[in-house]
Amino acid sequence: MVSIRTDLAVEAKEIYEEKNKGKIPGVEMNEFRDGFIKVTDVKIVSDEGEKIMGKPKGNYITMEIPELTGYDQEYMEDVSRVLAKAISPLIKLDDSMTAMVVGLGNWHVTPDALGPKVVEKLMITRHLKQLIPDSIDEGIRPVCAMAPGVLGLTGIETGEIIKAIVNKIKPNLIICIDALASRRLERINRTIQIGNTGISPGAGVGNKRMEISEKTLGIPVIAIGVPTVVDAAxxxxxxxxxxxxxxxxxxxxxxxxxxxxxxxxxxxxxxxxxxxxxxxxGNLMVTPKDVDSVIDSVSKVISTGINIALQPALELKQINSYLN
Structure with missing residues (x-):
């Protein structure tokens, strides 16, 4: 559609409409505010909309958040609750079903380490449900997680690793977390996108890999991403x-x-x-100088949001007690 690199559906829509001075057929959009957070729900409903947007049919929810500071715990929890509210309708699990969270990215490269950092902060319960079911609270869902690394570190396609594990443990849902690319500086580290169509790791920086989606894995895939880089051009x-x-x-x-x-x-x-x-x-991608602290804060917000959404039977205090 355009040469500008972006992983965000809301930006792909903006680019098309700026160029063509009109709305995209087959694409619906709803904007609203949840407290201090602007939420944009872009829904691709037709084959024509899918072709123009360059993204599969489905829902893409974008949260635009103010700058995060690691010392404002209450503020970060408020953002996490809004995120959980957006994720929860996409999670169709009962208490016996297993969710697998996948942290995509390279843990050695800070702008690409969002996924692995989120995995570090998750409430992991699958082994507890199997080994000591009588020692944990009722209603806790089994959750497992992994950070498979990238092709350059493992020599194995990330999608192949995930597919092999899915075939072995047979989860009922996958939630993928990945760093994205944006077209606008003001959205870097301040936007969260939630989609129900899966993800192609590295697509935003020109390294498209095996798609991770319901089509390739046979189970629903929710993708959560934050733009951490923007193209220098x-x-x-x-x-x-x-x-x-x-x-x-x-x-x-x-x-x-x-x-x-x-x-x-x-x-x-x-x-x-x-x-x-x-x-x-070359194909230079740029990230802010404070990316280390920002990724730490954003990863905590996302992990807390996922924990709340996956464990609706627990209060946040109970979730934190399991993590501590």
Whole structure:
């Protein structure tokens, strides 16, 4: 559809509508606020919408959150509860069914370590249900988790590892967590996307791997992602657009130079920037300098949200007591 890299459905919709000055057929959108969090529900309902968006038919829920700070525990728990509220309708399990959480990404690379860090903070109960069922609270669902690494570390496709484990332990649901790519700087580390169509690891940075979805695994797959990087060419393009907008705004009417600037095709400009940058920096992806602390905070928010959604019989205090 476009050359700008993004994993977010809401951005894919924005890009198309900016270019074509109209709504996408077969795509429905609903925006609302849950407390201080803006939630956007993008639903792809037709084959035409699927083709235009470049994403499978299904639901893509986007939460836009203010900047997270690790010391504001109450604030982070509020975000986790909104996340749990978005995930819960997608989890169709009874107490005997098993959920498997998969933390995708490379734990040696901070912007890509979101998935493994979430797994570290989860309430894992499958072994407790099997070994000491009388010693745990009633209504606790069996949950297991894994962080399979990436192809460059293991030499094995991530999807192949997950499929082998699914065939062995036969979970009823998979929740995948992965770092994503965004087209806008303001969404980096401040957006959470929840989808019910699975995920293709590495797609946002041009390393598309085996799809992890109900089609490939035979069970429902919920994908949770946070954009942690943005394409350098997109930053350059947006910066130039801001400069041009300011120049055009303050220009005298009738100037041929400013008329020419106003008529520039922004997608063509994006391709030109990529061609200029590639010989010098390659496919450079950029992340904020405070990514270490932010990933720690975001991973805690997501793990807490998943714990709440997977264990509805427990209060958050009880969940925390199991983790401690």
């Amino acid at each position: 997109t930053i350059a393009n947006d910066t130039i657009d801001l400069v041009l907008d300011e120049m055009i705004k303050h220009a005298k009417t009738g100037g041929k130079f400013y008329d020419m600037l106003n008529q520039l095709d922004r997608n063509e400009k994006q391709r030109m920037i990529e061609e200029i940058l590639n010989p010098y920096v």
